Amino acid sequence: MIDTLIEKIIEKNNPTAVGLDTSFDYLPDEMKTCCKTAEDAAKAITEFNVTLIDRIKNLVPAVKVQVAYYEMYGVAGLQAFETTLKTARANGLVAIADCKRNDIGSTAACYSAAYLGRSKIGDYEFTPFESDFLTVNGYLGADGLDPFVADCRKYNRGLFVLVKTSNPSSGQLQDKKMDDGRTLYEHTASLVTACGKDLVGKYGYSDIGAVIGATHPAQAERVRREFPALFFLIPGYGAQGGSADGLTVCFDDRGLGGIVNNSRGIICAYKSEKYKGQSYAQAAENAVIAMREDIYRSLQKAGKAR
């Protein structure tokens, strides 16, 4: 699946993903009026996402759908999550389910079936929240990752495992040095690399990648250098303060190696001064184009533009 993602990035000349972290609060007022229940809210969120997907489908290779924003609205919200993933994939976008799931053995296998593999009810098989990539948390070690990795192999899917996250306190545990002088995030990166060593595609990247925040360039650069087969999912651009210049260290000399997510900066662009008066879809489209240019300029400066 990593080869498919990279090919879509090359085709659209755009290493970015639109984050559909669609909180009900983010919707335009006219979509929120009359919404009284979780079902109403979920329908409005779905409509918003479907409109956005149609608008950005030719500009970006992927969307990242953060499940927390749907779980928040219960069963109805998860229906919106399912429809959003399905719509994205039907429109030729790579769907990254940002769920940060984690558990062990048979329980991890259940999570994996929900997103990457197959759930079985007698002879009936299905994938309820079918996704191309899933984010997972590796704190439990290899046997927390193996069931997911097995489904990636079997069904041509991919993972992004949390390595160095974008938040201010990510260093509390992740930057701590072990007695061998290496940090926890390097040990995690090493574990992730080992899990994905048999799933390296034609561009040299593995289906089993890493989440590396745009807000920590020094750590990102170190992971890029030490673990060249890890493809990065890069959150933290924009709203969280990560700059395009800072994240060029995530990319290799071919301009490959990562996909940069932006959520609020795109889906809430219509609320900003810059895009004032535009519809949410028009503003999102313009924000996607501006982001592509921003990243392209920085990659060019770093001698890594495609």
Added chain:
Amino acid sequence: MIDTLIEKIIEKNNPTAVGLDTSFDYLPDEMKTCCKTAEDAAKAITEFNVTLIDRIKNLVPAVKVQVAYYEMYGVAGLQAFETTLKTARANGLVAIADCKRNDIGSTAACYSAAYLGRSKIGDYEFTPFESDFLTVNGYLGADGLDPFVADCRKYNRGLFVLVKTSNPSSGQLQDKKMDDGRTLYEHTASLVTACGKDLVGKYGYSDIGAVIGATHPAQAERVRREFPALFFLIPGYGAQGGSADGLTVCFDDRGLGGIVNNSRGIICAYKSEKYKGQSYAQAAENAVIAMREDIYRSLQKAGKAR
């Protein structure tokens, strides 16, 4: 909420939780026949859980509901998850949602709203998957925990944060020594203790507790000694190989300090030789009684029985 849990443990003289990790595969054949869709399966799972809850409600203080077994069946499965939590709480049981959620800032706040806090749609407020406790993963540091902790304070809920998990490879990262000589799981325990320091109840335990596997007694003993305010959720008894004698180190001299989960050993008891011929509800009841006796005997041997 930790005081409520402890009081229910004392009242029932039983520090155990029944794990409703109800895979469709675990149901008796007669409940599985005729199930062709996710909706059918979810209904059968709900019926199984409701029957079990009615049977064990006077014997145990709590149930732990592992969401992966419901996510696996999609939106319909999550409806079963919601009904199971609601039924457990309506029957006076403490409901532990085992979701191991983790994210940062506003996203963590969404997860917290889904289980512990309140989701808002205009003036309408609700908690879609209302739970008394939620399990979370602390790899992201304090600002991944704070939004959950804030809701615990506001709505009288609790957390169990992964510290030392029960699986074989949990040591890959968790047992690694930092350059100060302490392991990662000790650093995590320290972080969890700091997050919960203002939420210590009348028994000396905090609403913000820790997941400590029954399969690693040496590590459990160390955490109990170093972090006396952490109440433990203890998986790994039974199917995973943890023994009652091994887990007495998790308890203090009053016989308090932890709650031991057992999932398959109870809900699948009817499939074992020991309970052959009994209904699943009868077998589960007997397995619960046997587990209580097993743990009581071990606590007595260790001089910690109540």
